[in-house]
Amino acid sequence: MLQQTTIPHATRYWVDFTARWPRVEDLAAAPDEAVMAAWAGLGYYARARNLLKCARVVADLGGFPETREGLQALPGIGPYTSGAIAAIAFDRPAAAVDGNVERVMARLLAAKGDWAEEKVRIRDEVEALVPDERPGEFAEAMMDLGATLCTPKSPNCLICPLSGLCAARxxxxxxxxxIKPKRSAKPKRTGRALILVMDGKVRLERRPDTGLLGGMFALPSTEWDELGGDIAALCRAEGGEADSLAQIGEVRHVFTHFELRLEVWQADAKTRQPGDWRVPEDVHGLPSVFAKAFRLAYPSRPISER
DNA sequence: AAATCGGGGCA
DNA sequence: TGCCCAGATTT
Incomplete structure (x- = not known):
């Protein structure tokens, strides 16, 4: 959950997941749809599929591998996570180099070279520093130093225990x-989503397992490109009444590599297409962009007003 | 090596 | 608006 995600954002998901599936065997036995719905809003949905795959492998193995190599062979467990688990959970001398540690080391070394190459050097340097005793505490200390003192914009060098060793200081x-390469601006795309209503129910789709928002529920929508697609054609294809089709608003959403302006349209359905039809109160598990769109048609009220 | 993949918080 | 966040996987 914490891969590229802040602790405040992930915490409520972690509390929910561990209460609902306390043991790895419980998670391994969970239906895919339940896990994906519980992950909705957290982003990077491949992580949810990998977590579930990982739980099933571990359950079949009868327990967790305890070496970095064994851990890294699991789905969704890469160089950072394998090192963190090996060091913190199993007391193995392994490096856990996350974004915090990269920043601490970049400053300690005053790394001026190409950032991709400097990251390799940093990893090697940290590997060499990992102590045989309490490697887990070393990993956490390095990460916490970056998170609390050696922060991105205004590092608190005055109380940093490494300030005397720091070349950047x-x-x-x-x-x-x-010193990282500058990112290019995100292209803008437009799409049109359809809230199709019949007998008080709304039609949801399931997106394909791979690609953007893979495996998640979604509102039917046109392709997302420079112009956006043909909403009238989509409405026809979904069995909606052309006369009832009307735009109810738009939402904006920023993805990793593009910015989306999504027009939200509504229509009544005349024939019931196969698929998932839900009363609004039962609509859960939408990724954020579709949750925003759905909220335009069905504003959710605070619990206190119910 | 570069692209893909979410979402929200912050200055 | 740009940058960041306890990165991993695919191309």
Missing amino acids: AEGAPERYP
């Missing part, structure tokens, strides 16, 4: 590090 401007 000696240069006088530690906040200049790490």
Whole structure:
């Protein structure tokens, strides 16, 4: 959950998951749809599919591998996570290099080279620093140093235990590090989503397992590109009445590599297409972009007003 | 090596 | 608006 995700955002999901599926065997036995719905809103949905795959492998193995190599062979467990588990859970001398540690080391070394190459050097340097005793505490100390003192914009060097060793501090401007390539601006795309209503129920689709929002529930929508697609054609294909088709608003949403403006349209259905039809109160598990769109038609009220 | 993949918080 | 976040996987 914490892969590229802040602790405040992930916490409520972690509480929910561990209460609902306390043991790895419980998660392994959970239906795919339940896990995907519980992950909705957390993003990077491949992580949810990998977590479930991982739980099933571990359940079949009868327990967790305890080495970095064994852990990294599991779905969704890469260099950082395998190192963190090996060190913290199993007391193995393994490095756990996350974004925090990369920043701490970039400053410590005043790393001026190509960032992709510097990341490799940083990993090697941290591997060499991992102690044989209490490697888990070393991993957490390095990450917490970055999270609490060696922060991205205004590092608190005055109380940093490493300030005397820090090359960036000696240069006088530690906040200049790490030096990363600038990102290009995100392209803008437009799409049109359809809230199709029949007998008080709304039609949902399931997106294909791979690609953007893979495996998640969704509102029917046109393709997302420069112009957006043909909403009238979509309405026809879904069995909606052309006369009832009307735009009710639009939402904006930022994805990893593009910005979306999604027009939200509504129509009445005349024939019931096969698929998932839900009363609004039963609509859960939508990823954020579709939750925003759905909320335009069915504003959710605070619990206190119910 | 570069692209893909979410979402929200913050200055 | 740009950058960041306890990255991993695919191309």
